[in-house]
Amino acid sequence: MKLSTRTRYGTRALLELALHEGEGPVFLKNIAASQQISLAYLEHLIAPLIAGGIIRSVKGPKGGIALAKKPGDIKLIEITQLLEGSLAPVECVDHPEVCKRSSKCVTRDIWSELKTAMDGVLSTTTLQDLAEKQKNRGLPESSMYYI
Amino acid sequence: MKLSTRTRYGTRALLELALHEGEGPVFLKNIAASQQISLAYLEHLIAPLIAGGIIRSVKGPKGGIALAKKPGDIKLIEITQLLEGSLAPVECVDHPEVCKRSSKCVTRDIWSELKTAMDGVLSTTTLQDLAEKQKNRGLPESSMYYI
DNA sequence: ACAATGTTGACTAAATAAGTAAACAATCCC
DNA sequence: GGGATTGTTTACTTATTTAGTCAACATTGT
Numbered sequence: 001m002k003l004s005t006r007t008r009y010g011t012r013a014l015l016e017l018a019l020h021e022g023e024g025p026v027f028l029k030n031i032a033a034s035q036q037i038s039l040a041y042l043e044h045l046i047a048p049l050i051a052g053g054i055i056r057s058v059k060g061p062k063g064g065i066a067l068a069k070k071p072g073d074i075k076l077i078e079i080t081q082l083l084e085g086s087l088a089p090v091e092c093v094d095h096p097e098v099c100k101r102s103s104k105c106v107t108r109d110i111w112s113e114l115k116t117a118m119d120g121v122l123s124t125t126t127l128q129d130l131a132e133k134q135k136n137r138g139l140p141e142s143s144m145y146y147i
Numbered sequence: 148m149k150l151s152t153r154t155r156y157g158t159r160a161l162l163e164l165a166l167h168e169g170e171g172p173v174f175l176k177n178i179a180a181s182q183q184i185s186l187a188y189l190e191h192l193i194a195p196l197i198a199g200g201i202i203r204s205v206k207g208p209k210g211g212i213a214l215a216k217k218p219g220d221i222k223l224i225e226i227t228q229l230l231e232g233s234l235a236p237v238e239c240v241d242h243p244e245v246c247k248r249s250s251k252c253v254t255r256d257i258w259s260e261l262k263t264a265m266d267g268v269l270s271t272t273t274l275q276d277l278a279e280k281q282k283n284r285g286l287p288e289s290s291m292y293y294i
Numbered sequence: 295a296c297a298a299t300g301t302t303g304a305c306t307a308a309a310t311a312a313g314t315a316a317a318c319a320a321t322c323c324c
Numbered sequence: 325g326g327g328a329t330t331g332t333t334t335a336c337t338t339a340t341t342t343a344g345t346c347a348a349c350a351t352t353g354t
Contacts, residue, residue: 001148001236006343011257107158121257121260152312153311174331175331185313187313206320209322210330211331
């Protein structure tokens with residue numbers, strides 16, 4: 001029941017963008033350095049985020065990526081949906097037809113409740129919430145590369 | 148973010164025991180048949196449940212397994228803890244020391260909230276809750292082998 | 295033109311989960 | 325006591341997914 005590194009890294013990368021909101025595109029290289037993610041791996045995470053309309057990218061020198069929406073308009077569940085897919089702990093929660101037991105299965109009800117509980121948390125938190133909390137708490141040292 | 152089959156199968160097996168509560172030990176063979184689990188695989192799931200004090204076993208003819216406690220005293224979180232381990236979506240939630248960022252990491256807070264939300268669901272539901280719900284809903288056909 | 299950047303696809307490696315098979319141990323029943 | 329029946333444990337295999345790397349490619353500013 002672990003979250004993939006895709007989601008963890010991707011969320012941190014987006015938080016980094018939120019912290020730099022308004023400063024124009026940020027280099028992937030810098031995000032990778034400040035969040036301690038392999039650049040080659042980070043490159044793979046941005047494609048679905050672009051496709052999902054969460055970030056925009058600029059190629060060439062002075063390029064980089066930036067948030068495509070206001071941080072307050074980006075719910076965390078959008079991120080997990082794009083990088084992780086549904087949070088359903090079992091397939092039958094989203095697709096009852098994969099198991100003939102679904103209609104009478106009470107364990108399925110519980111797994112469904114788990115999903116609902118998680119969705120609740122991630123639907124009520126935005127990137128802005130995270131960014132503000134981070135600013136109050138003090139930026140991690142590694143995020144200060146831009147000084 | 149999927150639940151292992153260990154947990155899914157194990158929970159169904161225990162539900163089966165709860166449905167047969169008071170009838171003495173149930174054959175693994177019958178549990179496997181009624182819940183459509185490979186017997187050889189089911190055998191692997193019972194060891195941790197015995198060690199965890201949730202079920203007891205009887206060897207030899209007329210043997211089988213049965214709940215070691217009343218269904219109402221077995222919370223689902225005990226089962227997931229034994230078969231799945233902690234529901235922490237990331238390692239650092241349970242063990243902050245694995246990452247130096249932990250103290251200032253706001254994404255960690257969110258993953259921690261996810262765990263709390265899940266734990267809440269599984270701490271407030273017992274095997275008896277499941278069994279009663281199942282009885283009201285009608286037993287799945289496959290559970291009627293004992294007729 | 296060239297250097298700096300993001301984009302994409304192919305590939306490898308590692309870890310974990312899932313499942314199978316077989317030897318073993320205990321117990322009941324006759 | 326012997327044999328059938330059942331749970332217990334160990335070892336092994338296979339499949340799947342995740343994580344990560346590498347290299348070619350495309351775009352753009354200077």
